[in-house]
Amino acid sequence: MKIATIFGTRPEIIKLSTLIPLLDRDFNQILIHTGQHYSYKMDKIFFEDLDLRDCDYSLNIGSGTHGKQTGNMLMELENVLLHEKPELVIVQGDTNSTLAGALAASKLQIPVAHVEAGCRSFDRRMPEEINRVLVDHISDYLFAPDLNSFKNLTLSECIPSEKVYLVGNTSVDACIRAMKIFNRETLEDYSLKKDSYILFTLHRQENTTYESLKEILMALNIISNRIKVFFPVHLRTKKVIEDNNIEINDNVILSDPLGYKDFMGLLTNSMFVMTDSGGIQEESVVLNVPCLIIRDNTEWMIYVEIGKNLLLGTNHQKIVDIVNKLLDNPEIIEKMKLIEAQLNQGASESIVSILKNIQ
Ligand code: UD1
Ligand code: UDP
Structure with a gap:
């Protein structure tokens, strides 16, 4: 299966850092960076620290008002998706890059997988809350990080439960991996x-x-x-x-x-x-x-x-x-x-196993 993974900010790079190599291992993956974050210390440094490969497309959209930034991403992403014709688009989290990626794909009838689906602050003053709700409702595979998110999607928002997978949190995977590479100095x-x-x-x-x-x-x-x-x-x-x-x-x-x-x-x-x-x-x-x-x-x-x-x-x-x-x-x-917290680890491998079953 050909997969396009779309992202653009610091937290998306970090939270996708354990999933991207697994997708490269098992699928034909193209990486598309919107350029929402672009300064070295908000972007490239994380590719170096987390040992990530270069992106296939860098759209260099940069900063702007919400509408301008999201709209510019949408136009550029549509061109790339029409050219590459992926069978699935993966987005993560709740940024304008997440929304633009999911929207560009769904308008082209390309199935969307959302990593970290179902998170809700119930505060519509946050641009991220708008992005989360919209992305979840146009996604086909919703990967929920915890039970609260799973319930938000299936019980409160009535998204069919066959679309929703409780997989854990890729951020936990990234953090556990990073414990080996922390800078002690x-x-x-x-x-x-x-x-x-x-x-x-x-x-x-x-x-x-x-x-x-x-x-x-x-x-x-x-x-x-x-x-x-x-x-x-x-x-x-x-x-x-x-x-x-x-x-x-x-x-x-x-x-x-x-x-x-x-x-x-x-x-x-x-x-x-x-x-x-x-x-x-x-x-x-x-x-x-x-x-x-x-x-x-x-x-x-x-x-x-x-x-x-x-x-x-x-x-x-x-x-x-x-x-x-x-x-x-x-x-x-x-x-x-x-206090003991349940750490929902192993999400990256679970997501890959689920995607293998749908190919
Ligand atoms: C974005 C996300 C937010 C996420 C955060 C992670 C949205 C709506 N917001 O917020 O959910 O928590 O990223 O950090 O998508 N800037 C630079 N260089 C950069 C990036 C930003 O100078 O590389 C400055 C610019 O002045 C820019 C401002 O930061 O206007 C805000 O950047 P923007 O990407 O719009 O929002 P964030 O606050 O980073
Ligand atoms: N982070 C970092 N350097 C910093 C601040 C944060 O590497 O100076 C990491 C942090 O460990 C976490 C991620 O950036 O993984 C969080 O990003 P941010 O707070 O910008 O966004 P949010 O998670 O709120 O969307």
Whole structure:
């Protein structure tokens, strides 16, 4: 079977990194990169860190408003799909590249497989939530990462259950593989010691308006008076900080976005992580690092429900109060680490087995 795998951003590269080599092994796969992420530290560095082969097509779409970016992708993807005539298109996650890939394929009557189907934050302010819902409803093979996602699709949204497969989470596969290639020197490079700092990331559209970012970074500045914080800054966030001259405390170590090996090295050694990232919520569970989510909701409720991760919200005082409580009572952090989470690994191999059966 000829398969086209379409992606374009940092998390898609990471979460497809264990699946892509298996698809190359068992199918005739072409890789199509939309170019949604294009800066070296958001893109190429992950191909190097994760030992991924070059793409067959790089569409170089770049940044833009949602409509412009998605529309440009759709036009270019249609050309490639008409030329290559794949029998299946695979997309991952919830980005504009995911939506454009699924839409271009379904309009051409090419079956679509969606990896990480069924995740829901139930918050339509998030562009990702719109993308997830739309992609799931035009997909033919829906690979759900956990029971919540499986139920969202089959019970709440009435997608026929024969289309939905509960396979686990490719992000867990990628993280487990990455544990062997973590960069152990990154701590020393920044003169950090294990468990002596907080790792912090922020990039969601709803958290990076000037007002929201200022509120959250106010909390960060207060927290950093008590403990060192390491903050690799996403390029979207960097732009808002620089354009508005938002001040950040000296005790916050700022860096460019990090490669996977460096980032995972810092995540695994941190006391805890504060983030609005989806992928980091999953990875922190694999690495057993408590994760404080700077959002009002999450599509990864499965980890919050068992007490492994905490929803902080975005109000600066609430963020500061909860972090102070953890710093004053480190036994709470230890208790969070003792909670057992079910790790849904092996998803990449399961997806390949299912696809082999449909050829
Ligand atoms: C996108 C995804 C989001 C995902 C995130 C992963 C959508 C709607 N959003 O958000 O779901 O969590 O990727 O990181 O698809 N920029 C650069 N260089 C790059 C990429 C981006 O400078 O290589 C800057 C540009 O100023 C750009 C901004 O970041 O306008 C936002 O990039 P974009 O891809 O539109 O959205 P993300 O915030 O990265
Ligand atoms: N990540 C990274 N370097 C960084 C920040 C994040 O390698 O500086 C990785 C992280 O380990 C995770 C992925 O990027 O695998 C998450 O991407 P992001 O937070 O941008 O997107 P989301 O998962 O929220 O869609």
